[in-house]
Each structure stands twice: as structure tokens, then as C-alpha cells.
Amino acid sequence: MEKPYLQVALDLLDLPRAVAIAEEALQGGADWIEVGTPLIKSEGMAAVRAMRERFPGHEIVADMKVADTGALEVEMAAKSGASIVCILADADDAVIAEAVRAARKYGVRLMADLINVADPVARSRELEAMGVDYINAHVGIDQQMIGKSSLDLLARLAGAVQIPIAVAGGLDAATASAAVQSGAAIVIVGGNIIRSADVAGSAERIRSAIDRPESRPPQAESPDAAVRRLLEAVSAPNISDAMHRKGAMTNLVSICGRVKMVGRAVTVRTIAGDWAKPVEAIDVAGEGDVLVVSSDGVTNVAPWGELATLSCRNRGIAGVVIDGAVRDVDDIRAMAFPLFARTAVPNAGEPKGLGEINTEIACCGQEVRPGDWIVGDESGVVVVPRERAYEIARRAVEVKKTEERIREEIRRGRSLAEVMELLKWEKR
Numbered sequence: 001m002e003k004p005y006l007q008v009a010l011d012l013l014d015l016p017r018a019v020a021i022a023e024e025a026l027q028g029g030a031d032w033i034e035v036g037t038p039l040i041k042s043e044g045m046a047a048v049r050a051m052r053e054r055f056p057g058h059e060i061v062a063d064m065k066v067a068d069t070g071a072l073e074v075e076m077a078a079k080s081g082a083s084i085v086c087i088l089a090d091a092d093d094a095v096i097a098e099a100v101r102a103a104r105k106y107g108v109r110l111m112a113d114l115i116n117v118a119d120p121v122a123r124s125r126e127l128e129a130m131g132v133d134y135i136n137a138h139v140g141i142d143q144q145m146i147g148k149s150s151l152d153l154l155a156r157l158a159g160a161v162q163i164p165i166a167v168a169g170g171l172d173a174a175t176a177s178a179a180v181q182s183g184a185a186i187v188i189v190g191g192n193i194i195r196s197a198d199v200a201g202s203a204e205r206i207r208s209a210i211d212r213p214e215s216r217p218p219q220a221e222s223p224d225a226a227v228r229r230l231l232e233a234v235s236a237p238n239i240s241d242a243m244h245r246k247g248a249m250t251n252l253v254s255i256c257g258r259v260k261m262v263g264r265a266v267t268v269r270t271i272a273g274d275w276a277k278p279v280e281a282i283d284v285a286g287e288g289d290v291l292v293v294s295s296d297g298v299t300n301v302a303p304w305g306e307l308a309t310l311s312c313r314n315r316g317i318a319g320v321v322i323d324g325a326v327r328d329v330d331d332i333r334a335m336a337f338p339l340f341a342r343t344a345v346p347n348a349g350e351p352k353g354l355g356e357i358n359t360e361i362a363c364c365g366q367e368v369r370p371g372d373w374i375v376g377d378e379s380g381v382v383v384v385p386r387e388r389a390y391e392i393a394r395r396a397v398e399v400k401k402t403e404e405r406i407r408e409e410i411r412r413g414r415s416l417a418e419v420m421e422l423l424k425w426e427k428r
């Protein structure tokens, strides 16, 4: 079998950054350079021309995602220097036929992107018969965030076509290796190369994984464990960014300073400073849960203190959030327990049993339901709705990755405004 190609997808907005990142990726062993769809939308065919001029010896792939006017768009990309042009596999046959005619006329190859195709096997066969040169088993970035896998799509295509198959969608070294073992001839990687602080090193790791693929048994993981693992890897600000800057609780401080908290909510509504319900909720909560206590606006009485905290720690509870006051702060700090509250007061309330456990509550400006995910760190606390937890956790990981590369470019001497092109992207 021919050595698989590594195609780096430059899904960036800024051409000089894209050129610099392409250089580093080639140093790390990438072969083909993809001018990503976001780059084409931001910079147009100038991006394809620039890559052709800067990298004359490499295949330049223009990810046009052609949906209409097949001939015109293939011609534009070909005349700008692309050697491979990407079209949407789902485009009408009339578009595909025109794209194939233009590709032949201008001496370029066509890659059909299976993103969102209902019957990928049947469509791949049709595309091969129509003259498409490569099939791309691609799961798009938004689809990846809800758990769709490009490896699953690739597996469905086994033996379906004779033309080379590319694979794209969230690949890293381990999944790139698995893709090659499943027959991929071209491995396309975007985020896990271009957003890394060490682009050349990341490309190199993927290069060696595809050149010497290893079999690793897939790790079984429950959906809850996956969400927890992902949320533990990111910060509360990463999550807030992933939620379009929503979900943050207000006016809370981390009583123990530098602690991290991740868990599913057990909610408590307590009334008039009652501390019975919050304490009873400790026995309702399980290991890894977070108690979220709404205290009815009361801040002059503490429904929480050291003994409750100790009890939580014994049960393996991940943390506590109270939109009111706590006491015994010095003892709690000695335990370094994740406790978030508005303030501290010395007086406790009475254990009257007023309130409810595990009902929907309003707490620090957020609605919290039992089972929602709660993440806290020194920046504050965010609430992640349970039905979108996996997606938001995945998106937060992407936010963190994006920051890795930005941080590296700032370390190299550029300003944040320059890296982010703030002036260009101000809303007009």
C-alpha cells in the first residue's frame, strides 16, 4: 500500500497566520496543504494563490465545498493554483458533472466531501462513476461536537469504491492511526495540528502514527464519564465561551481559593436560613455530585459550615455552591474543599426543614435543574444544561485548544489584538 498522505487543513481566518502555520506543519511532516473553507471565505482565492506561490512543490487543496456552479468554482480554484478542489458530495448531480468537466479541462482533481450525506455508500459509488477522484469521509466540526465520528463513517465505506478515500473530522494521532488501518489513503487534520502551540510537533506525532499505525483497543467509557473527563480538562471561562458567554453564576467567590469542581447538580432550596435541607441533601447526593443551594436571598445567616463540609468530603461530594453565606471559613479552607458562596457570617440558622431537594431552582442568576453539570474554579461557577453537556464540553475543549496557539503567538511577541485581528473583525 502507498504511504498515506497527511493533509493539514488550514481552518483559519488570517492568511499570514495560515502561511506560518502551514510552514510549521510541513516541517512536522504534512504533505498536502488544505486552504480551509473558513480561510477561503475570509480571504478568497488570494489564499489559494498565496499557498501555491509559497509552497510550489506541494499539493494545494482548495476546500471550496462547492454546492452550485460547479464549473465556475472549480475553474476559480484551479486558476488560483489549487491542484485538488473539494465539492459537496450532496450537491446535485448537475453540479458534480459540471465540476468534473471543469476539473478535466483545468487539470485538477476533485475530492467529494460526504458531510451530512444520508447514504454515504451509495453516494460514493455514484460519485466514483461520475468521475470524482477522491471520496472524503468527513464529519464536520459541529457534528463532531454532538458525538459523530469520522471513523464510523470511514468504516461504512470499506470496499465501497476503488478511488482513494480521505478521512477528516477531529482526528488526532490515535484516530489517524486507526483511520489508516481502516484503509484511509489521505488523513486530513485541522484543529489538532493548527491550534496546537507546537504545530510541527503535533504534525510529527500524527505523521508517525499514520506511517506506523498501531492497534489500540477502543476504550469503553460511559457518556457521564466522558463528560466529566472533558469538563475536568477545561476551565469555567472555556465553558462560558463555549456557551456563547452564557451559563455563568454571579457574585460567587471560591472560599478555598485554587480548587476545581466538576459534578452533576443536586439542587436544594432552603428558606429563611434553614440548614436542615442543605445538610439532608448531603445524604441524597452521590460521589462526584455538586450541591447547589438556593438560599432565598438570605445572606445574614449561614446555612452551611465546617461540619457539613466534612460530611460532604466523607461522601466524595465534588463541591458545594450556595447563593448565600457560609461560616467556619478557616476550618473549611484547611480542608481545601470546593465551596463557592456569596459571603461569610458567623451565625447559623435553625434546622427547621424548610425547603426542597432536587427541584428546579434559581441560583446566582442561573436556572439549575437536578443533573445539570456544574463547574467551578477561581474564575467562578458555570451551569451546563444536562442535555447539551457532551456538546458543550467538546466545544470547551476546542476553545482551550484555540487559546493554546494564540498564547504561543503572543509568547513569540505579537499582541492579542494582532493575533485575533480585532480591528478587521469589529462588527460594522
Ligand SMILES: O=C([C@H](O)CO)[C@H](O)[C@H](O)COP(=O)(O)O
Residues within 6 Å of the ligand: 009, 010, 011, 036, 037, 038, 063, 138, 139, 140, 141, 168, 169, 170, 171, 188, 189, 190, 191, 192
Ligand atoms: O472541513 C473542515 C470543516 O468543515 C471546516 O471547514 C475541516 O477542515 C475538517 O473537519 C478537518 O478539521 P478538524 O475536524 O478540525 O480536524
